[in-house]
Amino acid sequence: MTTAPAPDLQTAWREGAQALREGRAAEAQAFFQQITRAGQANAAVWIGIAMARRALDDPPGERIALQEALRHDPRDLRALLMTADNYAAGGDGRAADAYYTAFVKLAEATGDPAMRAEIPRAQAMRDRFTAAYDAHLHAALTDHALGEPQGRRMRQALDLMLGKSEIYLQQPRHFYFPELPNIGYAQRADFPWLDRVEAATDAIRAELLQVLEEDAAFSPYVEAEPNRPSFNDNGMVGNPDWSAFYLWKAGAPVPENIARCPSVMPALAEAPLCQIPGRTPSIHFSLLRPGMHIAPHHGFMNARYICHLPLIVPDGCAMRVGAETRAWTEGQACVFDDSVEHEAWNRNPDRLRVVLIFDIWRPELTAAERAFVSSVLQAVDAYGADSGVAALES
Known part of the structure; x- marks a missing residue:
């Protein structure tokens, strides 16, 4: 019995990348799948498959490939951004917002100029879905008089959940008295x-x-104070x-x-x-x-x-x-x-x-x-x- 020769995985990678650049998406996918079948795929290979499936108008297949890429490297910026775009195109605003937010946070710390150049677009998309989510919640909560003075604490709770506000706790420098309400501006x-x-x-x-x-x-x-150290903070x-x-x-x-x-x-x-x-x-x-x-x-x-x-x-x-x-x-x-x-x-x-x-x-x-x-x-x-x-x- 003759054993099939092992695929040349480096050649498969080069040929797949070349096919992708030239718009031959089906061929690119076939080359990359040689690597996945050999059990040698990394995040980059799965991103290549995702890009090929996007070109082939296969959103579900693209998402599966991106999930594999993120399983290999959860912090891969391109995979995060492509996943966000995939969910956005599919109408899942909450999932898209989560991936755009993760991308922006990580991309701000990267030195990759191509990824940093994507930050404004990701922020704009995140803001779009955040606004839509905000509008949905407010429409569902019209019975709770959020715009009235008595709705102040309810508005604050909603802003915290939406990430529009942060939690600031009492942190006195010297003396803390327990169980006092945590209030910034009083009424x-x-x-x-x-x-x-x-x-x-x-x-x-x-x-x-x-x-x-x-x-x-x-x-x-x-x-x-003459009897205390001073650092002129x-x-x-x-x-x-x-x-x-x-x-x-x-x-x-x-x-x-x-x-x-x-x-x-x-x-x-x-x-x-x-x-x-x-x-x-x-x-x-x-x-x-x-x-x-x-x-x-x-x-x-x-x-x-x-x-x-x-x-x-x-x-x-x-x-x-x-x-x-x-x-x-x-x-x-x-x-x-x-x-x-x-x-x-x-x-x-x-x-x-x-x-x-x-x-x-x-x-x-x-x-x-x-x-x-x-x-x-x-x-x-x-x-x-x-x-x-x-x-x-x-």
């Missing part, structure tokens, strides 16, 4: 006492303008581009500054100011000079909210808290948890941005819990203060 309607604060906007702004006439009144918001330490004018600082009033701005404290009379001797409240005007960007960061604890009353807000100013970015509106207060990652900027080329900032207790804390938080942080501050022992926290 303004939950704080009716802010009506009194907002009503005083014009009077407070007029006093601020008088303070601004004295340039030395403001000092850098981030200051080095992000160039903030001692930087006058982010400056403050304090009415209360580290839990103590600054009488001469309060006297210069007599409208502020009456406006805050009903605010549940966070009271921790030696630390809070902090009540101050916060100034951002043109071009200033406060890099993403977290506050020191999650047991309080930070309140802003915008007073001078030119175009190009905004703040991001977690996944939500908002521009300030003069006279409209906002409340947020600064233990959630946040950043702010003033991209206006000429004008200052100034807001009044003060901190309040989280409303979920009981009186006993507020007293506990205050006692803990006072104890931290007291440790080593008189004995020369290094303090645990600042």
Whole structure:
């Protein structure tokens, strides 16, 4: 019995590739199948078969070949993109979106110029299918009043599922109080006492303008502490581009500054100011000079909210808290948890941005819990203060 000679697999590869380039798809497939029958196929061979089957108008066969290619190499960029295109042509938008997304993520890190050149098209296709999927879901959920104020959390849940938003958790730098709701921007309607604060906007702004006439009144918001190491992270330490004018600082009033701005404290009379001797409240005007960007960061604890009353807000100013970015509106207060990652900027080329900032207790804390938080942080501050022992926290 005569044994058939083993196929020349390198020749089969060269001949298959040549046939494919010349548009002889059936011949190309036959050459590549010599390699698969010999059990020597890799991802490239299966991609060649897929390309031949596409030319032969065989979408199901193309997809089978691409699945084999991805079984050999799940990160093969050409196989991922061809699979995305195959599903797109077949009308399976969700599968196409998944493969386009995977392709874009991997292609952005590759040095292959041909694959990188495909990124814009893949992104456009992904955006197209994402929009269609979004429209489908919203049409199916019309009974749930997503566009109404009471649908806010439902909208957030849907955005997270669709990948239009990210999850940002409370990550205070120093003190975490458990089981507080993970909220970035709080709902303004939950704080009716802010009506009194907002009503005083014009009077407070007029006093601020008088303070601004004295340039030395403001000092850098981030200051080095003489008994702590300082690395000047992000160039903030001692930087006058982010400056403050304090009415209360580290839990103590600054009488001469309060006297210069007599409208502020009456406006805050009903605010549940966070009271921790030696630390809070902090009540101050916060100034951002043109071009200033406060890099993403977290506050020191999650047991309080930070309140802003915008007073001078030119175009190009905004703040991001977690996944939500908002521009300030003069006279409209906002409340947020600064233990959630946040950043702010003033991209206006000429004008200052100034807001009044003060901190309040989280409303979920009981009186006993507020007293506990205050006692803990006072104890931290007291440790080593008189004995020369290094303090645990600042």
